[in-house]
Each structure stands twice: as C-alpha cells, then as structure tokens.
Amino acid sequence: MAKYTGFLIDLDGTVYNGTEKIEAAVEFVSKLNEKGYPYLFLTNNSSKTPKAVADKLTAMGIVAKEEHVFTSSMATAAYVAEQKPDARVYAIGEDGLTSALAEAGLTLTDQNIEYVVMGLDRQLSYEKLAIGALAIRNGAKFIATNADVALPSERGFLPGSGSLISVLAVTTGVTPTYIGKPEAIIVDQAMEQLGSEKANTLMVGDNYQTDILAGIRAGIDSLLVLSGVTKETELEQVGEKPTFMIKSLSEWSIE
Amino acid sequence: MAKYTGFLIDLDGTVYNGTEKIEAAVEFVSKLNEKGYPYLFLTNNSSKTPKAVADKLTAMGIVAKEEHVFTSSMATAAYVAEQKPDARVYAIGEDGLTSALAEAGLTLTDQNIEYVVMGLDRQLSYEKLAIGALAIRNGAKFIATNADVALPSERGFLPGSGSLISVLAVTTGVTPTYIGKPEAIIVDQAMEQLGSEKANTLMVGDNYQTDILAGIRAGIDSLLVLSGVTKETELEQVGEKPTFMIKSLSEWSIE
Incomplete structure (x- = not known):
C-alpha cells in the first residue's frame, strides 16, 4: 500500500490496551520509521502533554517522540490560533x-x-x-x-x-x-502538522465511532483494526465503511 | 374563593423579586394567617435550609416560620424516604x-x-x-x-x-x-405535608413553565400572578391554561 505516505494512528485499542502494548502495533510503527514515513499518534486525551504521552509509548518500546503526538488539546489550540x-x-x-x-x-x-x-x-x-x-x-x-x-x-x-x-x-x-475525533477538525489540523496530503494519508484506529468517522468526515482513507472496541459485526449497521479492515496491524504491509 | 383552604405559594417573582418584597403578597399571606388557612412556600431552591428561607421572608415582614417552607430538597428527601x-x-x-x-x-x-x-x-x-x-x-x-x-x-x-x-x-x-417544579412530585409531597386535599389546594406562582405546570401535572387548580417571569401574551401559546390569572395578588379575595 505504497500509496500512503502519512499515517494518523489512534492510541488506546490500536497501539495499546490500557497499560498493555499491542505487539503488532510496535512492529508497525517500527516499519514506518525504517521506511521514513511520517506519522502522528492522534488522541482525544486532552489532559496529558505530548511529552507525557511520548514517555508512556517509549516505555512500551514504541518509537515516539513529543513531535509524534497530537492531542485534542493541541488541535484545539491550533484551531483557535488560526x-x-x-x-x-x-x-x-x-x-x-x-x-x-x-x-x-x-x-x-x-x-x-x-x-x-x-x-x-x-x-x-x-x-x-x-x-x-x-x-x-x-x-x-x-x-x-x-x-x-x-x-x-x-x-x-x-x-x-x-x-x-x-x-x-x-x-x-x-x-x-x-475539535476531537470524530470531528474532522483534529484530522485536518494533524495533516497540516504532518505536512501530508489528503490523498496520501491513512487514518488508523480501532473505534469506528471516533477514529474511522473522523477519517471519513475529513475525506481521507481509513483502516479499522479489530484490536479494540469495534467488532466486525457492528460494521454491518454503519452507513459508510472504513476503506480497509484487518484483524491485526501485522496484516498490513508497508512497502 | 372560599373553595381553597390550602395554598402552595412560589417565592421568587411571586412573594419577592430578588431582594425586594412584593407588597400585595405580604398582604395576601397576612390574610391567610388571619383566616387560618394553611400554606406552604414552595421553592425549587435546593441549597437553603427552611430556616434560612424563613429568615429571609421574616426580614421582609412576611409571616413565615420554618414549617411554612417546603424546598425541593425536602420534597426529595420525603420522596426517597417513602x-x-x-x-x-x-x-x-x-x-x-x-x-x-x-x-x-x-x-x-x-x-x-x-x-x-x-x-x-x-x-x-x-x-x-x-x-x-x-x-x-x-x-x-x-x-x-x-x-x-x-x-x-x-x-x-x-x-x-x-x-x-x-x-x-x-x-x-x-x-x-x-422532584422540583414543574414535576408533580414536589406538589404531591407538599400537599401531604400541608394535610390538604387536591380539590381544595391552590398553586400560586408567577412562572407558567414551573409553578403552573407543576399544579396542572399534580391535578390541582392554579393561579398565575403576572408579577414575575411569565407575561400575559405568552399564555396564548400554551396548551393548558392556569385556572386563574391576575395582575397582582391584591386582586384575589380571601374569604
């Protein structure tokens, strides 16, 4: 899927579950780094600073610096400042x-x-x-x-x-x-931060109602991973489907 | 209107406006006392004790003891205890x-x-x-x-x-x-406290959306006094009208 050169990645349910990391996500992020694809962890968490989020991810062995984190608070600040x-x-x-x-x-x-x-x-x-x-x-x-x-x-x-x-x-x-997911605003602000175009950006998350809807509303492609809250059967009820759906991020090839 | 032998009386907009007493209401309450008709001041205020409410009324020259006050908190306590x-x-x-x-x-x-x-x-x-x-x-x-x-x-x-x-x-x-107005519960609890029957109890207030609706929902007669929030023209829009409407409590005769 070489089409995608920028990635917006949800955290809870996608990269970790609570305090437990998801191994396939660790490898996924590691490959993005190898290939040099820019990515941002996109979280609705408004209370933590990007440093606090990056520290948690680093402790799990995930490649994450402050500049890889984009919170709903950062999107809100960027929106107001605009x-x-x-x-x-x-x-x-x-x-x-x-x-x-x-x-x-x-x-x-x-x-x-x-x-x-x-x-x-x-x-x-x-x-x-x-x-x-x-x-x-x-x-x-x-x-x-x-x-x-x-x-x-x-x-x-x-x-x-x-x-x-x-x-x-x-x-x-x-x-x-x-501002936060499922609104388009946080996705628009994140793409601006990432310097990524709509056509080449993929929204990755486990929650249809927040992550995937945010991607759909922002007009970008989305990847639902069934490692968190949304179950495959729930997708039968929704209007617009995610662009892709996989059981684990290990199924996704990064070229 | 000798039919009514029990009175539920709203406070703000009916007996006083903010810190200013309404003279006609002072006389109205005074007449209830002369005739020996039981009454309760019925307020949605949940934060004050009945003593604090009675003290404010007494300072305005209104005959009010603790037992004349029925707050939404007292109605709530009575409802839960029941x-x-x-x-x-x-x-x-x-x-x-x-x-x-x-x-x-x-x-x-x-x-x-x-x-x-x-x-x-x-x-x-x-x-x-x-x-x-x-x-x-x-x-x-x-x-x-x-x-x-x-x-x-x-x-x-x-x-x-x-x-x-x-x-x-x-x-x-x-x-x-x-529990509070416009719900019937506070009116039911107040009538129980007052020892008054539905047919003989009058709900008196200035606010159609709280006082009068509470009376209607509890199935008792109501008297709207135009000394507070509800204006005469607003009544054209409402489904069920108050039983009576007057400009000032001085128009109401207590026999």
Missing part, C-alpha cells in the same frame, strides 16, 4: 490543555474572555464553570476539546470531558464546537 | 439538601450507595461526580432535586442544578427522576 492568533482564552482543563494553548501563543485569562475552551478537568470547580458560563452568555466562543462522555479507569468509567462540558452547554444553551 | 425509609444515600449538594436527607432518617454515605441524590452544589468536585457516576453505573437510583439550568445572581445567570446534574446524566446515560 481563528484569532492573539485570542484571549479562558481554559477549563488540565496541563495538556493549558500548555498547548500557551505554546500556540494564546493569552490565558479570566478577563475580557473571547474564547472559552474546555476539556477534561479533574480540578473542576463551580467558580470555573461560573466564569465560563458568564463569558459564553457574554458572547465568547465556546470550544470543546472532545465529546467523550466516559473515561476508562481502574475504578470503572468516570465522567469524561463531554459530560463535564455539558454543564456549560446546558446552562447557556450554546452547543460548543468540538 | 421509597426506602433507611436508604443509603450519596448526596451531591449543599446544606439544604444534606440536612433534609438526614432529617428524613436517611443514611448519608459514599459506600454501598442505593440512591445518588443531586442538587445545586457550589463545592462540586470531580471526585464527587466520579463517586456518583460509579454508583449509578452500579445500579443506584438517580434522583435530582430540580432541573433549573440557570441560577440568577448579581453577576448574571450562573450554572443551575439542572446543568450540574447533566454531568451524571450524560456520562451514565441515565435520566434522573426530577
């Missing part, structure tokens, strides 16, 4: 979000807010929500890193960004612009 | 909620949770939401004091209970049982 380079942003989120916004040259503030940007925030407070709600009612644009409603943990499914973000959406009546 | 007298309840809310639950004989706990009860909580934290979400996913019943999405304040409209509650609803996919 709209207004010096925007005044009120951020409700963790380190991964605030550092991405600052690195994109945006001004983090709680005064004269032009954008309210929200992601997962495990230090959430009523006051943060109050500031965000007042700003949105006052005309600030409302941007959300990702819509995932649940966050897997060893305790079970905890509230995800999408559920926290619903507070501001419900109280103001304003639906945010979502 | 379902299971010794229920193990995890409460996300303020003083008005936790004290009502404790006074109803329920056990407040974060272990082996049978009911997750949520209202306005300005000390909200991610950990509280996590405990609530895990319990609901584990089969605990999910009860919400009221669905109001916005909370008026001198800063503007802040997030109301309904918007905070949406975190748990969205992350678990479980819709809570709402």
Whole structure:
C-alpha cells in the first residue's frame, strides 16, 4: 500500500490496551520509521502533554517522540490560533490543555474572555464553570476539546470531558464546537502538522465511532483494526465503511 | 374563593423579586394567617435550609416560620424516604439538601450507595461526580432535586442544578427522576405535608413553565400572578391554561 505516505494512528485499542502494548502495533510503527514515513499518534486525551504521552509509548518500546503526538488539546489550540492568533482564552482543563494553548501563543485569562475552551478537568470547580458560563452568555466562543462522555479507569468509567462540558452547554444553551475525533477538525489540523496530503494519508484506529468517522468526515482513507472496541459485526449497521479492515496491524504491509 | 383552604405559594417573582418584597403578597399571606388557612412556600431552591428561607421572608415582614417552607430538597428527601425509609444515600449538594436527607432518617454515605441524590452544589468536585457516576453505573437510583439550568445572581445567570446534574446524566446515560417544579412530585409531597386535599389546594406562582405546570401535572387548580417571569401574551401559546390569572395578588379575595 505504497500509496500512503502519512499515517494518523489512534492510541488506546490500536497501539495499546490500557497499560498493555499491542505487539503488532510496535512492529508497525517500527516499519514506518525504517521506511521514513511520517506519522502522528492522534488522541482525544486532552489532559496529558505530548511529552507525557511520548514517555508512556517509549516505555512500551514504541518509537515516539513529543513531535509524534497530537492531542485534542493541541488541535484545539491550533484551531483557535488560526481563528484569532492573539485570542484571549479562558481554559477549563488540565496541563495538556493549558500548555498547548500557551505554546500556540494564546493569552490565558479570566478577563475580557473571547474564547472559552474546555476539556477534561479533574480540578473542576463551580467558580470555573461560573466564569465560563458568564463569558459564553457574554458572547465568547465556546470550544470543546472532545465529546467523550466516559473515561476508562481502574475504578470503572468516570465522567469524561463531554459530560463535564455539558454543564456549560446546558446552562447557556450554546452547543460548543468540538475539535476531537470524530470531528474532522483534529484530522485536518494533524495533516497540516504532518505536512501530508489528503490523498496520501491513512487514518488508523480501532473505534469506528471516533477514529474511522473522523477519517471519513475529513475525506481521507481509513483502516479499522479489530484490536479494540469495534467488532466486525457492528460494521454491518454503519452507513459508510472504513476503506480497509484487518484483524491485526501485522496484516498490513508497508512497502 | 372560599373553595381553597390550602395554598402552595412560589417565592421568587411571586412573594419577592430578588431582594425586594412584593407588597400585595405580604398582604395576601397576612390574610391567610388571619383566616387560618394553611400554606406552604414552595421553592425549587435546593441549597437553603427552611430556616434560612424563613429568615429571609421574616426580614421582609412576611409571616413565615420554618414549617411554612417546603424546598425541593425536602420534597426529595420525603420522596426517597417513602421509597426506602433507611436508604443509603450519596448526596451531591449543599446544606439544604444534606440536612433534609438526614432529617428524613436517611443514611448519608459514599459506600454501598442505593440512591445518588443531586442538587445545586457550589463545592462540586470531580471526585464527587466520579463517586456518583460509579454508583449509578452500579445500579443506584438517580434522583435530582430540580432541573433549573440557570441560577440568577448579581453577576448574571450562573450554572443551575439542572446543568450540574447533566454531568451524571450524560456520562451514565441515565435520566434522573426530577422532584422540583414543574414535576408533580414536589406538589404531591407538599400537599401531604400541608394535610390538604387536591380539590381544595391552590398553586400560586408567577412562572407558567414551573409553578403552573407543576399544579396542572399534580391535578390541582392554579393561579398565575403576572408579577414575575411569565407575561400575559405568552399564555396564548400554551396548551393548558392556569385556572386563574391576575395582575397582582391584591386582586384575589380571601374569604
């Protein structure tokens, strides 16, 4: 499949399952490196910095530097900076979000807010929500890193960004612009970062509802790998199929 | 209108507007006292104790003791205690909620949770939401004091209970049982507390969408007073009209 010269690769369910690496993915990434094909790990995780993600991958033996990681927070920061380079942003989120916004040259503030940007925030407070709600009612644009409603943990499914973000959406009546998968925005931003053209970029992931739909919406080819959440039988129900479907990344040949 | 011998009276917009009392309401309540008609102030406010509400009313010259106040938290506590007298309840809310639950004989706990009860909580934290979400996913019943999405304040409209509650609803996919107006439950619980029959009870309020709908749903007569949010012209759009509509409570004669 020499057609593809740029790869966007999902993490959980594709490269690892929780804390366990998927061997076929390690080899897949290693081959991309041998051949010199550029790739980005594309994650809806908004709370981690790219360095924290790269460190986890490196510890699993996967070739990953900071510049191989593209989070929903980074896509959000790039999106806002494109709209207004010096925007005044009120951020409700963790380190991964605030550092991405600052690195994109945006001004983090709680005064004269032009954008309210929200992601997962495990230090959430009523006051943060109050500031965000007042700003949105006052005309600030409302941007959300990702819509995932649940966050897997060893305790079970905890509230995800999408559920926290619903507070501001419900109280103001304003639906945010979502950036993460399955939206096209994160894929468009990643391709720009990668310097890759639509026709030559492949979206690789295990989740039809996020990874594959994001690829479809962005107008690029997609590869569903059955190592995670989506089962083969579920595909019978969906409208648009992934371009390719395989059981394991070991089936995919990189020339 | 000697037919009515029990009165359920809304507060904000009916008895006062913000911090300003409505003179006609003060006289109305005073006449109820003269004639010896029982009444309850019915409020969706879940955060205040009945004492705090009565103190505010007393300071305005309105005859109000603790036993004249019925909050959405008290209705919620009564509702849960009716379902299971010794229920193990995890409460996300303020003083008005936790004290009502404790006074109803329920056990407040974060272990082996049978009911997750949520209202306005300005000390909200991610950990509280996590405990609530895990319990609901584990089969605990999910009860919400009221669905109001916005909370008026001198800063503007802040997030109301309904918007905070949406975190748990969205992350678990479980819709809570709402207790406050416009639900019938709070009206049913208030009539029980008042010892008043449906045929002889009048719901008095300024808000069609909460007060009057609650009366209609509970199957009692209702009196809309145009001293607050609902305007006369809005009534042309609604299906079921209030039983009575007046400009000021001074127009209502108590015999």
